[in-house]
Amino acid sequence: MQYESTRGGIDPVSSAEAIKLGIAPDGGLFVPAKKVKINDIFLQNLISMDYRERAIEILSLFLDDFSREEIAECVNSAYTADKFDNSEIAPLYILNNNVYMLELFHGPTCAFKDMALQLLPHLLVKAVRKLGEKDKIVILVATSGDTGKAALEGFKDVDGTSIIVFYPDEGVSQVQKMQMVTQEGKNVHTVAVRGNFDDTQNGVKEIFTDNELVHRMQSKGLKFSSANSINWGRLVPQIVYYFSAYCDMAAKGEIKPGDEINITVPTGNFGNILAAYYAKEMGLPVRRLICASNDNNVLTDFIKTGTYNRKREFKKTISPSMDILISSNLERLLYEVTNHNSALVRSWMESLKNTGEYTVDEETRKKISSIFWADYTDENETLNTIQCIYDEYHYLIDTHTAVGLDVYDKYVISTNDMSKTVIASTASPFKFTGSVALAVLSEDGISGRNEFELLDVLANKCGLKIPAPLKDLDKKPVLHRNVCLRTEMKVTVERLLGF
Numbered sequence: 001m002q003y004e005s006t007r008g009g010i011d012p013v014s015s016a017e018a019i020k021l022g023i024a025p026d027g028g029l030f031v032p033a034k035k036v037k038i039n040d041i042f043l044q045n046l047i048s049m050d051y052r053e054r055a056i057e058i059l060s061l062f063l064d065d066f067s068r069e070e071i072a073e074c075v076n077s078a079y080t081a082d083k084f085d086n087s088e089i090a091p092l093y094i095l096n097n098n099v100y101m102l103e104l105f106h107g108p109t110c111a112f113k114d115m116a117l118q119l120l121p122h123l124l125v126k127a128v129r130k131l132g133e134k135d136k137i138v139i140l141v142a143t144s145g146d147t148g149k150a151a152l153e154g155f156k157d158v159d160g161t162s163i164i165v166f167y168p169d170e171g172v173s174q175v176q177k178m179q180m181v182t183q184e185g186k187n188v189h190t191v192a193v194r195g196n197f198d199d200t201q202n203g204v205k206e207i208f209t210d211n212e213l214v215h216r217m218q219s220k221g222l223k224f225s226s227a228n229s230i231n232w233g234r235l236v237p238q239i240v241y242y243f244s245a246y247c248d249m250a251a252k253g254e255i256k257p258g259d260e261i262n263i264t265v266p267t268g269n270f271g272n273i274l275a276a277y278y279a280k281e282m283g284l285p286v287r288r289l290i291c292a293s294n295d296n297n298v299l300t301d302f303i304k305t306g307t308y309n310r311k312r313e314f315k316k317t318i319s320p321s322m323d324i325l326i327s328s329n330l331e332r333l334l335y336e337v338t339n340h341n342s343a344l345v346r347s348w349m350e351s352l353k354n355t356g357e358y359t360v361d362e363e364t365r366k367k368i369s370s371i372f373w374a375d376y377t378d379e380n381e382t383l384n385t386i387q388c389i390y391d392e393y394h395y396l397i398d399t400h401t402a403v404g405l406d407v408y409d410k411y412v413i414s415t416n417d418m419s420k421t422v423i424a425s426t427a428s429p430f431k432f433t434g435s436v437a438l439a440v441l442s443e444d445g446i447s448g449r450n451e452f453e454l455l456d457v458l459a460n461k462c463g464l465k466i467p468a469p470l471k472d473l474d475k476k477p478v479l480h481r482n483v484c485l486r487t488e489m490k491v492t493v494e495r496l497l498g499f
């Protein structure tokens, strides 16, 4: 399988090369050159497998320059019992007759990004060796919170790599910040940027495409790569769990193989839901992909109207991992639905960069809205959803997952479609304790307590155990204190690399 750039400016490359590079040299994103299709027998065979076996089958379809043994080694190193606190890795919780919670937060950082970021470092190291590369890989990450910690955990002490994570100083929760500044490992750095996530992401993109810096790196035997969700090696592991959820539903007799389901994804950078789109395109029986946003509802407007307009106020919400106005992975969807029309995609992306907006043609808009349904949830609705779900089912969800569930409700009201639906449950409720506690405890119960104290209060009230990675986080030593302005990101990288 060859990979091509959404901007059309390069010759196709192997999957190893695409994973090593992260972003295409012409500024585009790598996508498979051909469609990958499965048949009924493939799906039938997956049903009796466990998560790791399912992952090996699906990854092999996309990464065919890796041997099956190599893929198995990567998968078996990533999804282990010492890193995931549930033996099913991505278990399905049946909320009611129609709603299935796909719990993606059982990894070392308690959010869904572990699903990809535990695997990516293994794929990357194998890809680099396969290509005969001797350079040391420097991973640069811009994070709205969860990616950063997940990438740090994935790459810590992986030979031949080092990692620098930038996060918006005011854009992450107390718990997320503590998770990052206490990170151990001899090859890890974290830097707080004075700005929002888009500033941080744009800063990292500029460093990647700074030819002068890339050249100087080369002379020192260093090479940048990305662990952001623009890396194909991040996207492909996410396809696996949608198949796995479907197979679990079939194995439990909740559906018959072939029945169509819906998938709802609380969305920010459009990576997670794009993986669901690829699963559908491969032949997983999916009726509709429901794209759930918070008050930063740029995707809702886009899917409804065909106009992407980022010229709006950036809002800080209680679902901070979705506080994004430029959803990078949307570029891949545009490339796919226009049948790989890189000239069109390039013109839209240039328009976005130059004018802050673009409008797709009517045919593209129709195609997108036949596959996706979109809406958003405000702050009050998010808290209400957490409370209602807890009251009705005694099941505790985090703020992002609540956005997904509330938008799913809106979907049902608007369409009457009662197909069984998988909701991507993207974080442990304990990761966003402040807001979750506000939803399920009285004001008295929470006033005057910080997020760390609330962990205990919440665990007691709900009869749950605090996940091990979050327990006693506030007592760990702070190991990272770097802070920089948006304009100082490049010099900070140079300093950390010892230039």
Ligand SMILES: *Cc1c(COP(=O)(O)O)cnc(C)c1O
Binding pocket: 111, 112, 113, 146, 147, 229, 266, 267, 268, 269, 270, 271, 272, 273, 321, 322, 400, 426, 427
């Ligand atoms: C990253 C993240 C999201 C958004 O996922 P995208 O792939 O960026 O759309 C949603 N919820 C949580 C908890 C996240 O960490």
